[in-house]
Amino acid sequence: MTxxxxxxxxxxLAHSLLIxxxxxxxxxxxMVVAASFRKGNFAPSKIFLTPQxxxxxxxxxxxGIPYQExxxxxxxxxxxxxxGSPPLGWFWNSIKVSAAATIGIILLSGTAAYAFSRIRFxxxxxxxxxxxxxxxxxxxxxxxxxxxxxxxxxxxxxxIGLNTHPGLILVYLGGISTNIWMIKGYFDTIPASMEESxxxxxxxxxxxxxxxLLPMSLPIFAVVFILSFIFFMTEYPIASVVLTNTDTYTLxxxxxxxxxxQEKLWGRFAALAVLSGVPITxxxxxxxxxxxxxxxSGGVKE
Amino acid sequence: MSEGAVEIKxxxxxxxxxxxxxxxxxxxxxxLHIDDGEFMxxxxxxxxxxxxxxxxxxxxxxxxxxxxxxxxRVVNDLEPKxxxxxxxxxxxxLYPHMTIFNNMAFGLQLAKQKKDYIQETVGRTAKALGLDTxxxxxxxxxxxxxxxxxxxxxxxxxxxxxxxxxxxLSNLDAKMRVQMRSEISKLHVQLGSTMIYVTHDxxxxxxxxxxxxxxxxxxxxxVADPLTLxxxxxxxxxxGFIGSPPMxxxxxxxxxxxxxxxxxxxxxxxxxxxxxxxxxxxxxxxSKCVNKNVVFGIRPEHxxxxxxxxxxxxxxxxxxxxxxxxxxxxxxxxAGSGPLIARIHGEHLxxxxxxxxxxxxxxxxxxxxxxxxxxxx
Numbered sequence: 001m002t003x004x005x006x007x008x009x010x011x012x013l014a015h016s017l018l019i020x021x022x023x024x025x026x027x028x029x030x031m032v033v034a035a036s037f038r039k040g041n042f043a044p045s046k047i048f049l050t051p052q053x054x055x056x057x058x059x060x061x062x063x064g065i066p067y068q069e070x071x072x073x074x075x076x077x078x079x080x081x082x083x084g085s086p087p088l089g090w091f092w093n094s095i096k097v098s099a100a101a102t103i104g105i106i107l108l109s110g111t112a113a114y115a116f117s118r119i120r121f122x123x124x125x126x127x128x129x130x131x132x133x134x135x136x137x138x139x140x141x142x143x144x145x146x147x148x149x150x151x152x153x154x155x156x157x158x159x160i161g162l163n164t165h166p167g168l169i170l171v172y173l174g175g176i177s178t179n180i181w182m183i184k185g186y187f188d189t190i191p192a193s194m195e196e197s198x199x200x201x202x203x204x205x206x207x208x209x210x211x212x213l214l215p216m217s218l219p220i221f222a223v224v225f226i227l228s229f230i231f232f233m234t235e236y237p238i239a240s241v242v243l244t245n246t247d248t249y250t251l252x253x254x255x256x257x258x259x260x261x262q263e264k265l266w267g268r269f270a271a272l273a274v275l276s277g278v279p280i281t282x283x284x285x286x287x288x289x290x291x292x293x294x295x296x297s298g299g300v301k302e
Numbered sequence: 303m304s305e306g307a308v309e310i311k312x313x314x315x316x317x318x319x320x321x322x323x324x325x326x327x328x329x330x331x332x333x334l335h336i337d338d339g340e341f342m343x344x345x346x347x348x349x350x351x352x353x354x355x356x357x358x359x360x361x362x363x364x365x366x367x368x369x370x371x372x373x374x375r376v377v378n379d380l381e382p383k384x385x386x387x388x389x390x391x392x393x394x395x396l397y398p399h400m401t402i403f404n405n406m407a408f409g410l411q412l413a414k415q416k417k418d419y420i421q422e423t424v425g426r427t428a429k430a431l432g433l434d435t436x437x438x439x440x441x442x443x444x445x446x447x448x449x450x451x452x453x454x455x456x457x458x459x460x461x462x463x464x465x466x467x468x469x470x471l472s473n474l475d476a477k478m479r480v481q482m483r484s485e486i487s488k489l490h491v492q493l494g495s496t497m498i499y500v501t502h503d504x505x506x507x508x509x510x511x512x513x514x515x516x517x518x519x520x521x522x523x524x525v526a527d528p529l530t531l532x533x534x535x536x537x538x539x540x541x542g543f544i545g546s547p548p549m550x551x552x553x554x555x556x557x558x559x560x561x562x563x564x565x566x567x568x569x570x571x572x573x574x575x576x577x578x579x580x581x582x583x584x585x586x587x588x589s590k591c592v593n594k595n596v597v598f599g600i601r602p603e604h605x606x607x608x609x610x611x612x613x614x615x616x617x618x619x620x621x622x623x624x625x626x627x628x629x630x631x632x633x634x635x636x637a638g639s640g641p642l643i644a645r646i647h648g649e650h651l652x653x654x655x656x657x658x659x660x661x662x663x664x665x666x667x668x669x670x671x672x673x674x675x676x677x678x679x
Contacts, residue, residue, distance in 0.1 A: 124320050196362050197395035201409035201456070202383035211408075215399040 036270035043266045058267035062087045062275060087272055089247065090254035095279050097165050097239075097250055098232035101172040105228050106221060109176040113183035114209055118192070128184075131177035139175060140237050146171050147241050168242045168250075172232060179224050186220035187213065222290035229283050233276055251276045304338035305373045306463040306496035308359065313368035315354050315520075328354040330520035331368070336498065336513075341490050343511035344500045346543070351520040352500045353468055359498060360389050360466050372464055383412075388457035389466040392473060394449045396441040396456075402428070403437040406456045427455045447478040454489070467499040471506065483510060504544050508532070516540050534668075538675040541599050541668065547632060547643050550605070552576065552598045553672065554638070556588050563588040565598045565669075567638040574619060575638030582613030582664040587678040595672035602632065604663040605644035612665040619660075624652040633658065 001009075031044035038046070039055035060067040064086035068078045115121075116128055147162070150171070154161015161167055190213060198208040214221075236252040243253055255272040258265040315329040329351040336342045344352040357363040359370055361382035369376050377385045388409075396405050403424060404411075410420045428434045431451045441449055450470060457465055467486070471479045487510055490497050501507055507514045508528045516523045516531065516539070524536040535541035541549045554567040554575075561579060565588070569575035578598065580588040588596075609616075622641055623634040631650055634641035635658065644660050652658065669678045 120320055122321055191393055191395065193391045193393055193395040194397070196360075196382075197389070197391060197456075198397075198408070199362070200360060200382045200387065200389050201460070202412040203408075207412065212397055216397075 032270045032273055035266055036274050038267060041263075041265050041267050043264070044270060057081075058271040061268055062271040064088050087251075087254055087268070087275075090249045090251050090272075091275060091279075093165065093249060094233055094251040094276065097168055097172070098229050098279075100165075101169045101232050102225055102228040104169065104173045105176055105179055106225060108173060109179035109183055109224065110214070110217075110221065112176070112180045113187055114213065116180065117184045117187035118195070128181070131180060135175075135177040143237060143241050146238060150242060163243055163245050163248055165248065168239060171238055171242065172235075179228065182224060183217070183220055186217055190216055218290045222287040226284055226287050226291075230280050233280055306338040307371075307373065308334075308336040308342075308464060308496060308498065309369075309371040310334040310336075310355070310359075311369045311371075313355065313358065313370065314366045315351070315358060315363060316366045328520055329358070332517075332520070332522050334515060334522065334525065336496060339494050339496055341487075341497045341499065341510060341512040343507040343514045344498065344517060345502065345504060345507040345514055346517035346523075348502060349519075350517040352502075352517050355517075356389075356466055356468055356498060356500045359385075359464070360387055361385055383409075386463040387466055388460045388462035388464075389468065390450070390453045390457050390470045392469040394441070394453045394473075396449055396452055398441050401438050401440060402433060402444070402452055405441065405452055406459055409456065409460050423459050424455075427458050431455050431458075446474050447482060450474060450482060451485075454486070458489075458493070463495060465493075465495055465497040467497065467501075469501055470499075471501070472503075479506075486510065505546065508544065514544075516543060533666075534677070535599075536677055538597060538599075538670045541670070541677075545601060547602055547645075549599045549601050550637075550642050551670075552637060552639060552642070554596065554598060556580070556591050556594060556596055556669070558592055563592065565596070567598070569638030573638065574636035576617055576619070576642070578615055578617065578662060578664075580664065581615065584664050584667045584669060587669045590678055591669065591671060596678070597670040597672055597675075598667065599670060600662060600667040602643040602645040604666040605635075605642065605646075605660050606663070607644075607646050607648075607650075607658075607660060609661040610663075612663050614661040614663055616659050616661055618657055621652045621654055621656045621658055624654070626651060633660075635660065 027047060028044070030047045034046055034049050035042060035044040036058050037055065038049055038053050039057065057067055057069065061081065061083050064083050066080050066082040069081050071077045071079050116124060150160075150162045150167045154164075154167070158164075159166055160170060194212055194216070195203075195208040198212045199205075203211065234252055235250075236256065239250045240253045240256065243249055246254075246257070249257065251272055255269050255276070258269045258272070311333055313329055313332050313334075314327065316324045316327045319325050328349075332351075332355065334342075344355060346352050354363060358365050359372075359377075361377065361380060365378050369378055371377065372385055372387070382389075397408065400408065406424045406428065407420050410423065424437075425434065428437055431454065433448065433451055433455060436444065436448070441452065444452065450473075453470070470486070471482050474482060483506060486497075486499075499506075499510060508531075511528060513525060513527050514531055515525045518539050524531060524540045526534075531540060531544050535544065535549075538551065542551060552565075552567050554565055557564050557566050559579075563580045563585060565576075565578040565580055567575040567577065571577070619635040619637065619642065621633055622636050625632040625634075626649075628649065630645055630647050631652065633644045633646055633652055635644060636642075646660075670676065671678055
């Protein structure tokens with residue numbers, strides 16, 4: 001075999017392998033998309049739909065648009081269907097909660113990471129290790145405790161108790177230790193001389209943090225923002241315990257409410273699932289220009 | 303005391319760990335006076351406390367005890383920005399997300415200076431440094447030499463009374479380093495400000511400093527102008543640190559022999575140990591340490607092939623290595639402990655093993671006490 005042919009063969013082999021992987025990864029996604037456009041309620045099972053199966057009924061329901069449904073095929077009797085508490089409201093709930101929690105996470109973990117990275121204080125290392133160990137326990141273990149705590153808080157401050165968004169955000173804000181570690185790791189790679197230089201230039205600790213360290217750390221903050229946002233958009237266990245009123249549901253909780261014991265409304269579930277991907281994609285596109293490396297390069301020479 | 307003078311009194315720096323336990327004392331009770339407008343170089347091997355001292359002057363490290371004054375103010379508890387200093391870092395420490403203009407203007411902006419003034423000052427300084435065409439670029443787009451020039455410009459626009467340099471040239475290539483060296487020296491002449499310059503490179507120290515402060519293990523070994531340091535080192539450390547190749551340092555004893563005091567190197571004569579009759583200027587020193595262990599020091603250029611003025615003593619030994627460099631040669635002669643390096647002028651080639659007679663200029667030699675490591679004068 002000539003070297004050229006061998007190379008061609010290798011390329012074909014490598015590419016078919018890669019394509020196979022992509023198909024494996026994408027097909028479940030395609031099945032969900034297909035299910036959301038499929039007439040009737042079928043669990044996601046097909047990738048391609050025949051034109052007869054195509055229907056926008058689930059999307060209309062999810063988006064709160066009234067549509068006609070045939071009740072009795074024999075007489076051709078129809079009825080108008082419109083979602084009671086519109087799933088679009090859950091969508092906004094999810095975006096509100098995710099955005100607020102993510103911004104809170106960024107503020108808390110960013111400042112904490114700064115302290116852990118730059119300030120020497122007693123028990124610094126132990127607290128850092130403690131954070132890591134605490135994070136190893138799954139948050140689900142604490143569900144009951146969260147419920148009780150929020151219930152108690154709700155007795156005095158209704159607006160932050162059970163079944164409220166601020167309450168849910170409060171619980172979400174507890175999950176910052178991995179983010180602290182991540183941001184601290186990034187801060188550690190930025191030489192201290194950057195802020196020292198800023199301090200000689202006359203900046204206070206806070207100004208040095210805000211005007212020098214923060215802009216240099218945009219990539220890691222973008223990563224934390226994306227990861228947290230995706231996590232909160234899709235988080236189910238905590239939200240399902242905290243939120244019990246359909247009006248306050250987030251997308252994940254709302255979507256799950258379509259999968260009842262008796263009736264599993266897969267079509268609506270699929271449409272909601274696809275819908276929840278939209279803000280995640282938007283956030284990702286917005287943030288990705290910050291996630292470029294090399295933002296730090298050029299300021300110092302190692 | 304004049305405005306830019308720096309006075310360091312009984313300065314100590316002890317580092318502590320997270321719990322406040324002392325771990326390491328980097329600076330051990332040093333005293334140093336730097337005149338207004340003086341270019342003072344702190345030099346020493348890494349870990350000698352030179353950078354720590356500079357950082358304490360800058361206000362980036364807390365002083366453990368002692369005082370630092372700039373002008374007639376004690377600055378121990380002042381913020382860096384209130385000390386009238388500017389600092390240039392080894393890694394430039396430019397702000398990568400800002401343009402060159404903003405990098406240089408940052409300090410002035412924080413000080414809430416007028417826009418026109420900032421524009422004018424930064425523009426003028428950038429022009430003087432040859433940076434005026436790249437003010438809108440980011441540091442990333444600049445070469446190492448240009449970046450260090452920006453760092454220099456950022457220091458200049460603040461009009462500090464004292465400039466602090468922390469190994470500013472270490473990251474540059476050899477050619478750029480020589481060029482920046484003379485630029486900084488020129489800058490010192492132009493501005494007339496006090497400058498404190500930290501380096502581990504003795505060539506930089508010798509070429510730039512009005513005075514040089516040699517440090518080791520947190521202690522000042524000697525403070526003097528470059529030539530005094532070179533000619534009259536106070537101790538073995540300075541003698542070995544300053545000069546390249548370093549001063550020849552032979553361990554031995556001063557003995558009373560026929561014809562006067564003689565330096566006898568440790569080791570057997572057959573293996574090359576040298577004996578030097580001590581005459582001339584070094585004789586007086588030798589008389590103070592008869593029968594004591596001493597180190598005999600002589601610089602390579604004072605071992606030549608021809609006797610000129612002064613007291614010369616010939617010795618003969620075999621050539622171990624020869625490094626011809628054109629106008630001169632470094633010849634490593636066999637001696638009892640390590641080689642004896644001679645710097646011989648003229649275009650010669652020496653072969654290995656060749657017997658060579660060289661002249662030691664005893665007027666330029668020095669004796670050090672082996673125990674205290676201090677010079678005997």
